[in-house]
Amino acid sequence: MADDNTDTKSSNQMWGGRFASGPDAIMEEINASIGFDKKLFAQDIRGSIAHATMLAHQGIISADDKDKIVHGLNTILSEIESGNFEFSRQLEDIHMNVEARLATLIGPAAGRLHTARSRNDQVALDFRLWVKEELEKTEQMLTGLIAAFLDRAEEHAESVMPGFTHLQTAQPVTFGHHCMAYVEMFGRDRSRVRHAIEHLDESPIGAAALAGTGYPIDRHMTAKALGFREPTRNSIDTVSDRDFAIEFLSIAAIAGMHLSRLAEEIVIWSTPQFGFVRLSDAFSTGSSIMPQKKNPDAAELVRAKTGRINGSLVALLTIMKGLPLAYSKDMQEDKEQVFDAAESLELAIAAMTGMMRDMTVNTARMKAAAGSGYSTATDLADWLVREAGLPFRDAHHVTGRAVALAESKGCDLAELPLSDLQAIHPDITDKVYDVLTVEASVASRKSFGGTAPSEVCRQIAFWRARN
Numbered sequence: 001m002a003d004d005n006t007d008t009k010s011s012n013q014m015w016g017g018r019f020a021s022g023p024d025a026i027m028e029e030i031n032a033s034i035g036f037d038k039k040l041f042a043q044d045i046r047g048s049i050a051h052a053t054m055l056a057h058q059g060i061i062s063a064d065d066k067d068k069i070v071h072g073l074n075t076i077l078s079e080i081e082s083g084n085f086e087f088s089r090q091l092e093d094i095h096m097n098v099e100a101r102l103a104t105l106i107g108p109a110a111g112r113l114h115t116a117r118s119r120n121d122q123v124a125l126d127f128r129l130w131v132k133e134e135l136e137k138t139e140q141m142l143t144g145l146i147a148a149f150l151d152r153a154e155e156h157a158e159s160v161m162p163g164f165t166h167l168q169t170a171q172p173v174t175f176g177h178h179c180m181a182y183v184e185m186f187g188r189d190r191s192r193v194r195h196a197i198e199h200l201d202e203s204p205i206g207a208a209a210l211a212g213t214g215y216p217i218d219r220h221m222t223a224k225a226l227g228f229r230e231p232t233r234n235s236i237d238t239v240s241d242r243d244f245a246i247e248f249l250s251i252a253a254i255a256g257m258h259l260s261r262l263a264e265e266i267v268i269w270s271t272p273q274f275g276f277v278r279l280s281d282a283f284s285t286g287s288s289i290m291p292q293k294k295n296p297d298a299a300e301l302v303r304a305k306t307g308r309i310n311g312s313l314v315a316l317l318t319i320m321k322g323l324p325l326a327y328s329k330d331m332q333e334d335k336e337q338v339f340d341a342a343e344s345l346e347l348a349i350a351a352m353t354g355m356m357r358d359m360t361v362n363t364a365r366m367k368a369a370a371g372s373g374y375s376t377a378t379d380l381a382d383w384l385v386r387e388a389g390l391p392f393r394d395a396h397h398v399t400g401r402a403v404a405l406a407e408s409k410g411c412d413l414a415e416l417p418l419s420d421l422q423a424i425h426p427d428i429t430d431k432v433y434d435v436l437t438v439e440a441s442v443a444s445r446k447s448f449g450g451t452a453p454s455e456v457c458r459q460i461a462f463w464r465a466r467n
Contacts (some may be wrong), residue, residue, distance in 0.1 A: 003293065007055065010047055021406070028089060030093060031329075032089045032092050032093070033092065033093045033094075033332050033335070034087050034088070034089055034091065034093055034097060035089075036335055037126075038097070040094050040123075040126040040127065040130055040335075041077070041080050041098070043086065044094050044098055045073045045077045045123065046129065046226065047125045047226065048069070048098070048113060048122075049070050049073055050226050051068070051113070051116075051222060052066050052069040052070060052113055052216060053119060053225065053457075054218055054222045055067060055112070055116065055215075055217070056114055057218065058215075058218055058434065060116065061114055061115060063110040064109075065112050068106040068107065069112070069113050070166075071106070071128065072110065072232070073098070075105060076101050076102060077100055077180060078293075079101075082453075089096070091445065093344070094124075095122055095123065099113065101172050107189060113253060115215040116214065117205060118208045118209035120207070120208070120210065120239040120326070121205050121206065121208055121209075121235075121238060123161050124204035124205075125203065127244075127335060127338075128200055128203075128244055129226065131338065133199050135193050135200075135248060135251075136340050138252075138342075138345065139190055139193045139194065140199075141349045141350065141353070142255070142349065143467060144192040144349075144353055145186055145352060145353045145356070146186050146190070146463065149180070149182050149356060150183060150460055150463055151178035152173060152176070152356060152357075152361075152388070153176040153180050153183065153226060154457070154459050154460050155176070155178045155263070155323065156174065156176040156363070157174060157456045158176070158364075159174055159176065159361065160173075160175075160367045160438045160439060161174065161175045161366035161367070161369065162366070162369045162373070163178070163373065163375075166268075166372065168295070168322075169369070169372055171275050171374065171375050171378055171379075172441045173370075173442060174372040174453060174456055175221075175361060175363070176377065176453070176460070177399060180456060182258070182262055185258040186255070186258060187463070189251065189255065191253060193208065196248060199243070200234045200244035202228055202229065202230055202240075202252050203222055203223035203231045203232065203268065203420055204231075204232050204239070205229045205231075206219040206222060206231060207238035209326075210235055210239050210325075212235040214366060236326045237326075239326050239327045239329055240325050240326040242331060244334040245334050245338050246316055246320065247318055247374075248338060249312055249313040249337065251311070252309045252312075252341045252344075253306075253309050253341075254308070256306035256309040256345060256348060257304075259305075259348045259349065260305075260306040262352060263299040263300065263302040263303040263347065263352070263392070266355065269292075274369070275365045276361070276369070277359045277362065279296055279355060279362065280358035280360075282354065283296070283298035283355045284341075285300070294467035295422065298355060299352075301351070302348045302351055305344040308340065308341070309341045309345060312340055313320060313337075315337050315456035316333075316334055320335065336457075342345065346456065349350040354392065374403045374412070374413055375438065376413055376414070376440075376441050377399050377413065377437065378399075379434065379436060379441045379444065380399045380402060380435070381395040382395075382435070382444075383431075383432050384398055384427075384428070386429065388425065389427075390427075393397075398424055398425045401424045402416065402421060402424055405420060406426070413436050416431060418430055434442040
């Protein structure tokens with residue numbers, strides 16, 4: 001039988017070398033959140049000032065104590081912002097770190113700050129404030145990205161390029177029209193951001209632990225002071241709700257997906273095989289052994305960031321899916337996911353905005369590619385419907401025969417002699433050549449939202465008015 005010393009040594013080995021003091025060290029390691037929730041310091045102090053002001057207004061604490069609390073909290077804010085605040089892991093989180101420092105600064109009055117609130121509604125408030133501010137920042141960044149696309153679209157409203165389906169040449173479009181597709185995508189992202197701000201615009205403070213409080217607080221006063229539309233309406237839901245964080249991650253994941261699709265196109269377009277665009281040196285890197293290489297690393301990293309954002313969304317959904325009402329400690333794991341996704345999304349939007357503004361567009365290469373793959377075949381079919389009166393399915397069949405003939409001769413549709421076309425269908429006239437150029441093709445697509453330069457300019461004007 002081992003002696004006590006051996007038992008202690010074995011026990012410590014079981015816990016692992018990092019946890020030399022046994023279970024207490026493990027509990028501190030798993031329980032402490034100050035390493036990441038210190039990011040909420042400004043929101044925590046702002047919320048506490050609003051809470052103390054309300055308590056004094058309601059006669060729950062004295063005006064003198066309120067003044068001491070507010071002065072102390074502002075002192076702590078300055079200390080943190082200047083880097084002179086010492087965070088303690090033993091105090092677990094940002095709330096207890098601030099409260100302990102406040103007690104040192106102002107004495108017993110600090111203990112009155114936590115009247116009529118709990119860490120449950122306090123953390124819900126801090127996190128909700130942070131997410132709201134991050135959404136507002138995201139809205140501004142998306143507006144800047146949309147502006148970058150509008151500028152490129154206006155510059156290239158008439159620049160012809162191939163439009164693709166299945167990554168195969170389909171029909172000619174303009175680069176401006178292609179840019180406007182991303183304006184629509186990022187416009188939807190921004191709309192989702194605005195809706196999310198509206199959804200979370202309720203103040204949690206005053207819900208306390210889960211049942212509300214018996215103190216005569218004024219939750220509408222704190223809501224107004226903190227810039228919320230109104231207080232939340234159910235105290236149980238308030239402290240257990242993380243929908244606002246999940247919605248932020250959902251928005252980030254969708255926006256990240258859009259950014260990743262764009263990044264993929266930039267990677268493809270910048271290859272020598274395509275040569276549609278050239279990235280500036282600011283968003284490219286070279287190869288360590290191949291001097292001719294210019295790699296689209298910024299676009300590739302934007303593409304990769306999307307995976308991290310998606311992972312954060314799935315993680316938080318999984319954390320929340322089995323939790324009974326109301327608060328559970330599992331919810332401490334929400335913040336790192338949101339913080340990481342927010343950082344990734346900010347970086348990806350900034351990088352893509354820079355790439356779009358800096359890239360050089362090779363319009364000649366795009367135009368040459370636009371005519372490849374018999375991209376005006378649909379224009380021939382449409383001409384047969386309009387001018388020869390054929391049903392579209394018959395016109396489709398005639399056009400297919402013309403494409404097969406052009407392929408066998410190794411030429412474009414516009415290079416087929418009229419006699420060859422009339423051998424396929426006698427009603428074809430020389431007027432057909434007017435629609436077989438890529439310029440004529442895009443100019444004809446004047447339907448609302450189409451690729452005709454005039455329609456692209458119409459949509460640019462619409463978006464400039466709302467951006």
